[in-house]
Amino acid sequence: MLISLFGAFESGIIYAIMALGVYLTFRVLDFPDLTVDGSFVTGAAVASIAIISGIPPIIATLMAAVAGFFAGCVTGLLHTKGKINSLLSGILMMIALYSINLRIMGQPTLPLLNETTIFKQLESIWASTGINSFFNSILGSLGMDNTPATWSILIVMIIVTIAIKLLTDYYLKTEVGLALRATGDNQKMIRSFSANTDTLIIVGVGFSNALVAFSGALIAQHGGFADVGMGIGLIIIGLASVIIGEALFGTKTIARTTLAVIGGAIVYRIVVTLALQAEFLETGDMKLITALLVIAALVAPKAIRTRREKKRRLQKRTELSRYKVEEAS
Amino acid sequence: MLQLQDIAITFNEGTPDEKKALQSIKLELKKGDFVTIIGSNGAGKSTLMNVISGNLTPDVGEISINNKQVTHLPEYKRSAFIGRVFQDPMAGTAPSMTIEENLAMAYARNKKRKLRRGVTAKRKVLFREYLETLNLGLEDRLTAKVGLLSGGERQALSLLMATFTDPDILLLDEHTAALDPSRAELITQLTYDIVEKFDLTTLMVTHNMQQALDLGNRLFMMDKGQVIFDVEGQEKQALTIEKLLHEFQRIRGEQFESDKAVLG
Ligand SMILES: Nc1ncnc2c1ncn2[C@@H]1O[C@H](COP(=O)(O)OP(=O)(O)O)[C@@H](O)[C@H]1O
Ligand SMILES: [Mg+2]
Numbered sequence: 001m002l003i004s005l006f007g008a009f010e011s012g013i014i015y016a017i018m019a020l021g022v023y024l025t026f027r028v029l030d031f032p033d034l035t036v037d038g039s040f041v042t043g044a045a046v047a048s049i050a051i052i053s054g055i056p057p058i059i060a061t062l063m064a065a066v067a068g069f070f071a072g073c074v075t076g077l078l079h080t081k082g083k084i085n086s087l088l089s090g091i092l093m094m095i096a097l098y099s100i101n102l103r104i105m106g107q108p109t110l111p112l113l114n115e116t117t118i119f120k121q122l123e124s125i126w127a128s129t130g131i132n133s134f135f136n137s138i139l140g141s142l143g144m145d146n147t148p149a150t151w152s153i154l155i156v157m158i159i160v161t162i163a164i165k166l167l168t169d170y171y172l173k174t175e176v177g178l179a180l181r182a183t184g185d186n187q188k189m190i191r192s193f194s195a196n197t198d199t200l201i202i203v204g205v206g207f208s209n210a211l212v213a214f215s216g217a218l219i220a221q222h223g224g225f226a227d228v229g230m231g232i233g234l235i236i237i238g239l240a241s242v243i244i245g246e247a248l249f250g251t252k253t254i255a256r257t258t259l260a261v262i263g264g265a266i267v268y269r270i271v272v273t274l275a276l277q278a279e280f281l282e283t284g285d286m287k288l289i290t291a292l293l294v295i296a297a298l299v300a301p302k303a304i305r306t307r308r309e310k311k312r313r314l315q316k317r318t319e320l321s322r323y324k325v326e327e328a329s
Numbered sequence: 330m331l332q333l334q335d336i337a338i339t340f341n342e343g344t345p346d347e348k349k350a351l352q353s354i355k356l357e358l359k360k361g362d363f364v365t366i367i368g369s370n371g372a373g374k375s376t377l378m379n380v381i382s383g384n385l386t387p388d389v390g391e392i393s394i395n396n397k398q399v400t401h402l403p404e405y406k407r408s409a410f411i412g413r414v415f416q417d418p419m420a421g422t423a424p425s426m427t428i429e430e431n432l433a434m435a436y437a438r439n440k441k442r443k444l445r446r447g448v449t450a451k452r453k454v455l456f457r458e459y460l461e462t463l464n465l466g467l468e469d470r471l472t473a474k475v476g477l478l479s480g481g482e483r484q485a486l487s488l489l490m491a492t493f494t495d496p497d498i499l500l501l502d503e504h505t506a507a508l509d510p511s512r513a514e515l516i517t518q519l520t521y522d523i524v525e526k527f528d529l530t531t532l533m534v535t536h537n538m539q540q541a542l543d544l545g546n547r548l549f550m551m552d553k554g555q556v557i558f559d560v561e562g563q564e565k566q567a568l569t570i571e572k573l574l575h576e577f578q579r580i581r582g583e584q585f586e587s588d589k590a591v592l593g
Contacts, residue, residue, distance in 0.1 A: 171444070173446055173447060173448070174443070174444045174445055174446060174447060175434075175442040175444070175446075175447045176442045176443065177447070178426070178430055178437075179434060179442055181425075181430075182423040182426065182434055185424060185425050185426060186419075186420070186422065186423045186424065188415075189421055189422060190423065191404055191408065192382070192408050192421070192491075193408060193434050193435050193437070193490075194406065194408040194409040194437075194438045194439070195405060195442065196405045197405065
């Protein structure tokens with residue numbers, strides 16, 4: 001149980017990078033980008049093929065991000081220059097990428113079990129540090145004997161994801177970043193202040209998909225395989241992370257929101273893991289659980305607010321009637 | 330300064346909806362000219378603004394600013410030196426961003442946008458100074474989201490954002506029309522002060538004849554896609570609403586479309 005929660009946290013923090021990408025398009029650019037389902041696999045495919053052909057895992061992972069960037073740029077181009085509706089641009093690109101990913105991989109599934117992945121390299125350095133035994137001895141002293149095999153992935157991925165978050169926060173406050181946000185907020189306005197909104201959208205969607213592909217490359221190395229179908233429905237998982245995170249942790253500032261998105265990604269993984277522990281649920285039910293989660297995160301905050309409002313009004317009314325009764329007597 | 334040569338634009342050409350929105354417009358503005366523009370609905374006033382700003386490309390004709398051809402310069406490039414305020418108070422600002430962020434975006438209009446912080450301590454001091462000139466207390470709300478401001482406050486901010494980088498040309502399209510009378514009065518006064526202060530070359534469309542007479546050194550009357558009347562200086566100072574209406578009748582041989590425009 002504890003081990004599976006640990007695993008959920010671990011993959012949650014990797015998926016959080018994808019969720020940050022989804023946040024950039026859906027929230028910042030107000031561009032519902034469905035490219036994600038395809039570009040995630042593109043990232044996994046490019047990294048896997050590169051690793052198999054002997055390229056160092058770090059470079060392979062960065063190549064994946066670049067590939068994702070270009071895929072996103074094409075979606076942006078379809079929308080801005082091709083004047084295709086944003087939703088449709090993403091769907092078209094998602095479909096096109098399915099074939100392209102299959103071409104890159106050459107076969108529907110690429111196993112990485114016998115390859116040197118970024119995490120295996122990390123582990124071999126990590127093993128000599130003794131951090132694992134340190135953390136595990138803490139867990140042991142707390143009375144847990146079933147300890148995780150390694151802490152390296154969790155700790156390093158927290159650092160990497162937080163670094164990406166901080167970079168995103170900074171970027172969104174730069175002159176270019178402000179123009180990017182305004183493009184999602186009021187395009188007419190920012191164009192009247194000499195910003196090329198087309199370029200901003202193209203590059204913005206590009207960056208978003210670079211993060212998504214980066215995350216895909218890491219997930220493939222983490223899981224030990226790339227599969228052409230691994231991106232199906234991913235956009236909903238990204239959205240779930242964003243929406244759950246925002247609902248739970250708030251959106252007061254950008255820094256807060258990006259942190260919330262990361263939190264949302266982790267919470268999502270944990271909830272799904274817990275749900276799958278239930279006897280009557282199967283792995284195939286995961287998509288249904290996801291959909292229900294998103295619906296809950298969308299409906300619950302509003303429902304709670306409405307109830308609170310109702311209660312407040314009721315209280316006012318009873319107060320008023322009591323006052324009137326007193327007045328009459 | 331600003332030259333328009335034989336500008337014409339027709340919408341939906343060759344269809345039953347064909348509309349000659351501008352017909353061979355020829356005009357020249359000197360630096361510091363403050364032109365007020367009046368005309369009935371559909372006269373082509375907004376279209377003229379859109380052609381100058383680059384939002385619309387004319388079918389024929391040429392536009393130059395400071396002796397530079399800009400006819401085919403895209404809107405976003407032209408807006409480096411053209412400030413605009415729209416009729417809709419929601420149109421000129423980004424609602425989910427803060428006052429200081431909005432100002433920072435406007436501040437960057439005539440510079441290259443870089444990967445450096447948009448809002449710096451130094452700029453904040455500057456923004457505060459500019460906001461103080463509005464006398465709305467906005468200088469104490471730098472980190473408030475613009476969406477929380479009232480229509481009048483947003484329009485005042487839009488006006489400031491459009492002007493404080495000293496653009497070559499300022500375009501105002503009925504920018505007080507959506508406000509209640511007292512707010513409209515405030516924005517009109519601000520417009521006057523700002524244009525005076527920066528000595529801006531300004532084109533201001535207004536549906537309020539009195540305002541058109543009170544402000545500026547020059548006045549255009551537009552009808553059916555043409556500038557039918559163009560007065561400046563002393564001659565403009567001497568104008569009254571009656572004279573304007575009379576003038577319209579003399580030129581067009583018909584009554585001015587709406588009495589609302591007179592009272593408005
Ligand atoms: N984008 C457009 N497409 C079709 N017709 C337009 C367009 N923009 C304006 N028009 C028409 O051109 C004429 C002039 O419009 P406009 O310049 O907005 O007038 P106004 O003087 O009231 O601002 C109107 O008849 C309007 O319906
Ligand atoms: Mg108009």
